[in-house]
Amino acid sequence: MTDSSSQDPVLNNTQNTRTLSVLVENRFGVLSRIAGLFSARGYNIESLTVARSSDPGLSRITMVVRCEALLAQQILKQVNKLPNTVEALDLTDTNCVERELVLVRVRAPEEKRTTLLTEAEIFRARVVTATPENYVFEVTGDSGKVEAFLDVVRPYGIDEMVRTGKVALHRALGSRASGSQMTDPSA
Amino acid sequence: MGAQMNKRHPLAGKRMTGAEMIIQVLAQEGVDTIFGYTGGAILPTYDAIFRYNIEHESNKREQIQLIVPANEQGAGFMAAGYARASGKVGVFIVTSGPAATNSVTPIRDSMADSVPVVLICGQVARSAIGTDAFQEAPVFNIMSSCAKHVFLVEEPEDLEATVRTAFGIARSGRPGPVVIDVPKDVQNWEGVFKGEGVIRFRGYENRMKALAEARLLPEECAEFLSLLQKSERPLIYAGGGVISGDAAVHLRQFSERFQIPVVTTLMGIGSVDTTGELSLHMLGMHGTAYANYAVMDCDFLITIGARFDDRVAGKVQEFAPNARFLAHIDIDAAEIGKVKSVTWSHVGAAREALIDLLQAGRNFKKDFSKWVDHIRRLKKQHILNYDRESEKIQPYHVIECLNEITKGDAIICTGVGQHQMWAAQYFDFKHPRSLLTSGSMGTMGFGLPAAVGAQMAFPDRLVIDFDGDGSMRMNLGELETATTYELPIKIVVLNNLGDGMVRQWQRLYFGNRFSGSDKSLRRKDFLKTAEADGFEYAVRLSDKARIRETLQEFVSFKGPAFLEVMIDPEADVYPMVGPGMGYKEMITGDYIIGRMAQDGLFDRTSKKSDAF
Numbered sequence: 074m075t076d077s078s079s080q081d082p083v084l085n086n087t088q089n090t091r092t093l094s095v096l097v098e099n100r101f102g103v104l105s106r107i108a109g110l111f112s113a114r115g116y117n118i119e120s121l122t123v124a125r126s127s128d129p130g131l132s133r134i135t136m137v138v139r140c141e142a143l144l145a146q147q148i149l150k151q152v153n154k155l156p157n158t159v160e161a162l163d164l165t166d167t168n169c170v171e172r173e174l175v176l177v178r179v180r181a182p183e184e185k186r187t188t189l190l191t192e193a194e195i196f197r198a199r200v201v202t203a204t205p206e207n208y209v210f211e212v213t214g215d216s217g218k219v220e221a222f223l224d225v226v227r228p229y230g231i232d233e234m235v236r237t238g239k240v241a242l243h244r245a246l247g248s249r250a251s252g253s254q255m256t257d258p259s260a
Numbered sequence: 261m262g263a264q265m266n267k268r269h270p271l272a273g274k275r276m277t278g279a280e281m282i283i284q285v286l287a288q289e290g291v292d293t294i295f296g297y298t299g300g301a302i303l304p305t306y307d308a309i310f311r312y313n314i315e316h317e318s319n320k321r322e323q324i325q326l327i328v329p330a331n332e333q334g335a336g337f338m339a340a341g342y343a344r345a346s347g348k349v350g351v352f353i354v355t356s357g358p359a360a361t362n363s364v365t366p367i368r369d370s371m372a373d374s375v376p377v378v379l380i381c382g383q384v385a386r387s388a389i390g391t392d393a394f395q396e397a398p399v400f401n402i403m404s405s406c407a408k409h410v411f412l413v414e415e416p417e418d419l420e421a422t423v424r425t426a427f428g429i430a431r432s433g434r435p436g437p438v439v440i441d442v443p444k445d446v447q448n449w450e451g452v453f454k455g456e457g458v459i460r461f462r463g464y465e466n467r468m469k470a471l472a473e474a475r476l477l478p479e480e481c482a483e484f485l486s487l488l489q490k491s492e493r494p495l496i497y498a499g500g501g502v503i504s505g506d507a508a509v510h511l512r513q514f515s516e517r518f519q520i521p522v523v524t525t526l527m528g529i530g531s532v533d534t535t536g537e538l539s540l541h542m543l544g545m546h547g548t549a550y551a552n553y554a555v556m557d558c559d560f561l562i563t564i565g566a567r568f569d570d571r572v573a574g575k576v577q578e579f580a581p582n583a584r585f586l587a588h589i590d591i592d593a594a595e596i597g598k599v600k601s602v603t604w605s606h607v608g609a610a611r612e613a614l615i616d617l618l619q620a621g622r623n624f625k626k627d628f629s630k631w632v633d634h635i636r637r638l639k640k641q642h643i644l645n646y647d648r649e650s651e652k653i654q655p656y657h658v659i660e661c662l663n664e665i666t667k668g669d670a671i672i673c674t675g676v677g678q679h680q681m682w683a684a685q686y687f688d689f690k691h692p693r694s695l696l697t698s699g700s701m702g703t704m705g706f707g708l709p710a711a712v713g714a715q716m717a718f719p720d721r722l723v724i725d726f727d728g729d730g731s732m733r734m735n736l737g738e739l740e741t742a743t744t745y746e747l748p749i750k751i752v753v754l755n756n757l758g759d760g761m762v763r764q765w766q767r768l769y770f771g772n773r774f775s776g777s778d779k780s781l782r783r784k785d786f787l788k789t790a791e792a793d794g795f796e797y798a799v800r801l802s803d804k805a806r807i808r809e810t811l812q813e814f815v816s817f818k819g820p821a822f823l824e825v826m827i828d829p830e831a832d833v834y835p836m837v838g839p840g841m842g843y844k845e846m847i848t849g850d851y852i853i854g855r856m857a858q859d860g861l862f863d864r865t866s867k868k869s870d871a872f
Contacts, residue, residue: 102400102401105404143597150593153463153467154594156461157461157464159462
């Protein structure tokens with residue numbers, strides 16, 4: 074994509090994920106248009122969430138893509154060309170809050186329940202429902218916290234899991250210009 | 261967006277069908293010609309065209325001409341040819357399903373070359389959508405990947421505003437194709453015509469407003485001028501954006517004022533007069549040797565409405581290797597830094613940017629005459645050339661002779677392949693919008709329907725479809741369209757009995773194995789084909805001695821004329837920068853002089869065609 078076109082930026086930065094936030098008009102086919110743009114240009118989406126924003130006419134799409142900052146800029150510029158796009162931002166390295174919700178069904182035999190619950194407590198994971206064999210946990214947090222929780226419960230046996238994908242919001246109006254990186258103290 | 265409404269539309273408040281509203285909005289947008297093919301799901305709209313024209317029988321100038329092609333792809337390229345030649349939005353109307361899918365190629369082609377067209381497709385009734393109905397295709401999904409924007413009209417009340425908005429989107433910013441999918445029941449619906457109103461796109465409208473207001477600040481101009489001051493060998497690299505942005509006049513002023521030579525892309529041909537002293541003609545894979553050498557030699561590359569595509573910058577790292585500074589002006593923010601990072605950039609219309617720079621630089625002084633002398637020498641030393649002694653008809657010679665007649669004033673349409681590159685290299689182009697060619701998509705079969713569209717836009721100009729035998733075959737059915745509407749298009753088919761460009765690559769890279777590209781055993785008789793479609797002038801030229809007189813009689817013929825020229829099937833396109841290669845690896849063939857180490861500023865270039 075850049076001067077060093079022989080070096081694929083995606084391959085060279087496998088650790089690099091970017092959180093993109095796109096505000097679009099809530100009209101027919103907008104999501105398919107954006108998703109189509111990604112597939113047509115060979116960008117891979119790690120996660121994607123879409124829902125109404127505070128303005129009922131607009132939807133907020135939060136996407137996590139695995140690429141370097143320069144390519145993310147190019148993606149955003151392409152997204153920004155679509156008539157239905159209102160704004161497109163890279164929230165990575167900005168002053169924003171990020172959250173993901175996970176529902177996970179973990180095997181919970183009688184003898185392991187107490188330790189499992191104690192560990193879940195550390196992550197403020199809630200038991201949403203239980204059966205004689207399982208607990209279903211709900212945990213919310215940034216990617217690091219969610220991954221850490223999953224690492225802890227994995228040895229018990231994960232039956233099934235569903236993740237919402239990341240959503241992100243600026244802390245304050247005007248903070249989007251900020252390039253400073255802040256960690257979320259409550260995460 | 262949409263037409264400026266100063267007074268209330270005379271039909272505002274009147275009840276009419278959706279189909280009638282479509283035609284009313286087209287008329288309001290100034291559409292004088294529709295290209296298209298009717299069918300089940302678009303019948304109401306075609307009926308509305310018919311009735312509209314009967315109502316306007318007394319004033320022919322208010323009627324909307326309907327041009328019916330042999331295939332919907334033809335309609336699309338006619339609309340694109342009309343748009344490319346005139347700068348106005350081209351319109352084509354087709355039915356659902358196969359008609360819509362036949363339209364995908366011209367839509368994608370128009371997207372890739374930033375051509376403003378509006379396609380109205382019939383669609384099955386809303387109640388039948390998604391049921392695999394007869395002649396149903398998922399137009400929204402298919403076209404979403406190809407078009408600038410797609411509308412599916414779900415609410416009939418939105419139809420009128422949608423059609424109006426489509427024009428606004430097609431022509432604003434970086435122009436492009438817009439598709440409107442109109443279910444049949446929406447066309448049959450009856451409601452009140454408003455005569456005004458558009459669909460709002462707040463983000464897009466804001467961005468367009470910002471683009472319209474994007475002027476260069478004094479400090480940005482000063483920075484540009486300081487780069488120009490520091491440079492010794494500035495070069496303008498102009499693309500299609502100069503033409504679609506109607507900035508050709510300003511580019512010429514800019515180049516003259518600062519004495520900066522110009523290379524253009526294929527799409528940018530005509531942005532400057534190619535016969536001008538500062539013009540170096542086309543750069544890139546098949547650019548002139550002197551244009552490519554100038555790119556190698558320049559120390560400041562000023563890119564305007566061009567995008568460093570792979571036919572220009574095959575090897576990005578080696579493109580303009582001695583340019584200390586790069587400037588980039590483009591209306592599309594996504595093009596800045598997409599391929600090549602630049603020193604100075606501006607997102608905005610080329611015309612306004614050039615006006616601002618001219619104004620800011622009115623006291624600018626810098627003598628580039630040594631560089632301009634160098635350019636003059638390059639043009640002389642590395643002039644395009646070919647085997648002038650050959651017994652066989654050389655395509656370049658045909659163009660040189662035709663060019664003596666057209667003198668850079670004709671509209672030349674092409675297909676895709678060798679003939680396209682020869683046309684770009686050997687014809688003179690004095691005006692913008694006079695070379696109509698499928699640049700980015702490279703769609704064979706573009707030339708003939710594009711010529712139909714261009715001739716509709718300019719009935720009195722000389723329009724030539726300069727084609728190859730392979731490209732001519734692709735949309736051969738449109739020969740009939742030219743005669744049906746008595747369009748005086750002049751069609752030249754350079755026949756080299758196959759796909760010449762493919763064969764050139766097969767000679768270079770595939771050991772002369774002409775897989776699929778040799779058509780010498782085909783029994784096609786182009787003259788009989790043309791005669792069968794009503795061409796009264798259909799002539800085959802195979803005698804080198806008769807080129808001039810034949811061309812003269814061909815061009816002078818009143819009405820559509822068809823000329824097949826049997827050319828040397830071995831003729832190749834030179835110079836050539838191989839795919840993925842840098843300009844220093846350019847081969848110039850046996851007749852164009854390549855640069856030797858001693859007379860060039862930089863690298864030695866092989867002049868032998870067997871350099872691979």
